[in-house]
Amino acid sequence: MxxxxxxxxxxxxxxxxxxxxxxxxxxxxxxxxxxxxxxxxxxxxxxxxxxxxxxxxxxxxxxxxxxxxxxxxxxxxxxxxxxxxxxxxxxxxxxxxxxxxxxxxxxxxxxxxxxxxxxxxxxxxxDFTEDGFWAGFSDAQKSELMAQGRVEIPSEYEDSPYVITRRLIEDGRDQLVxxxxxxxxxxxxxxxxxxxxxxxxxxxxxxxxxxxxxxxxxxxxxxxxxxxxxxxxxxxxxxxxxxxxxxxxx
Missing domain, CATH: 3.40.50.1820 (Alpha/Beta hydrolase fold, catalytic domain)
Structure with missing residues (x-):
């Protein structure tokens, strides 16, 4: 335990x-x-x-x-x-x-x-939130993320998709190394x-x-x-x- x-x-x-x-x-x-x-x-x-x-x-x-x-x-x-x-x-x-x-x-x-x-x-x-997720999003995905606060992307490790949030992306920009x-x-x-x-x-x-x-x-x-x-x-x-x-x- x-x-x-x-x-x-x-x-x-x-x-x-x-x-x-x-x-x-x-x-x-x-x-x-x-x-x-x-x-x-x-x-x-x-x-x-x-x-x-x-x-x-x-x-x-x-x-x-x-x-x-x-x-x-x-x-x-x-x-x-x-x-x-x-x-x-x-x-x-x-x-x-x-x-x-x-x-x-x-x-x-x-x-x-x-x-x-x-x-x-x-x-x-x-820096993967910026250089991986954000850089790889289509214009439609970026628009959805900004408007809805989240976007789903497929996961190669799970049946359910990853939910990527606007907060994850925006906070990531404050953590870049x-x-x-x-x-x-x-x-x-x-x-x-x-x-x-x-x-x-x-x-x-x-x-x-x-x-x-x-x-x-x-x-x-x-x-x-x-x-x-x-x-x-x-x-x-x-x-x-x-x-x-x-x-x-x-």
């Missing part, structure tokens, strides 16, 4: 926390995913085996946390992550961010810079599959080029998809985390 954190924002965030040595690891999941996903659960077991502190949680409107998904936005979910980091962890932390969680991890790296000592991203999707300087003054390992149908390789290359830091590396994995959850990919995440931890602890 999960535990729950009541945040200053009035949201009830579900989480699982494993005690252990630091730096701890905080896993940040993707859009409409939850903390029971393959990567989150696998990494928790891996952290336990290494005696490493680990935390996984559900953003508001996701999984077992309070709220409705359709009412949320990037700013809300980044605040959830900041509240979890502030209330439940101590000392330096390594963030592992998957898809949208990659974007959230970059926001935390700017807003809680003193708490972050390393970063692993998996198919990171920074690829338009302004992005200092990452700690070890960063980025992982990206070449067969990712949700996040193109060009996004990973753009992030690599844009981020500022002396220890940033990108690994492209031929034929890996967006889930990045097969045994080989999970092993690559473990390896990236170990390398970041080793450098962060020097």
């Amino acid at each position: 999960p535990q729950f954190l009541e945040t200053p924002s009035g949201r009830r965030i579900a989480y699982h926390q494993t005690p252990g040595i630091g730096p701890g690891i905080v896993f940040l999941g993707g859009l409409k995913s939850d903390m029971t996903g393959t990567k989150a659960v696998h990494l928790e077991a891996w952290a336990k085996a290494h005696g490493r502190a680990f935390l996984r949680f559900d953003y508001s409107g996701h999984g077992e946390s309070s709220g409705a998904f359709d009412e949320g936005c990037i700013g809300d979910w980044a605040q959830d992550a900041a509240d979890v980091l502030d209330a439940l962890t101590e000392g330096p932390q390594v963030l592992i961010g998957s898809s949208m969680g990659g974007w959230v991890s970059l926001l935390l790296s700017k807003r809680r810079a003193e708490r972050i000592c390393g970063l692993v991203t998996i198919a990171a999707a920074p 690829l338009r302004d300087p992005l200092p990452l003054p700690f070890p960063v390992r980025m992982l990206q599959g070449t067969d990712d149908a949700s996040v193109e390789t060009a996004v990973a290359l753009r992030l690599l080029d844009h981020a500022q830091g002396d220890d940033i590396r990108l690994t492209l994995v031929k034929h890996a998809n967006h889930s990045f959850s097969d045994p080989d990919c999970l092993k690559l995440i473990e390896t990236a985390a170990l390398k970041v931890l080793a450098r962060a602890e020097v």
Whole structure:
């Protein structure tokens, strides 16, 4: 059973926390995913085996946390992550961010810079509300979104469509990280599959080029998809985390 954190924002965030040595690891999941996903659960077991502190949680409107998904936005979910980091962890932390969680991890790296000592991203999707959703909408979809406050788009992961709200798009513009300087003054390992149908390789290359830091590396994995959850990919995440931890602890 999960535990729950009541945040200053009035949201009830579900989480699982494993005690252990630091730096701890905080896993940040993707859009409409939850903390029971393959990567989150696998990494928790891996952290336990290494005696490493680990935390996984559900953003508001996701999984077992309070709220409705359709009412949320990037700013809300980044605040959830900041509240979890502030209330439940101590000392330096390594963030592992998957898809949208990659974007959230970059926001935390700017807003809680003193708490972050390393970063692993998996198919990171920074600025996707603007560069993915909005840029890909037809004129008719944009008009519908602005007039009705929402538009539906097909989901490749669920039978029901995604509901994209005007609030999600407009708030996303306040959270963009690829338009302004992005200092990452700690070890960063980025992982990206070449067969990712949700996040193109060009996004990973753009992030690599844009981020500022002396220890940033990108690994492209031929034929890996967006889930990045097969045994080989999970092993690559473990390896990236170990390398970041080793450098962060020097």
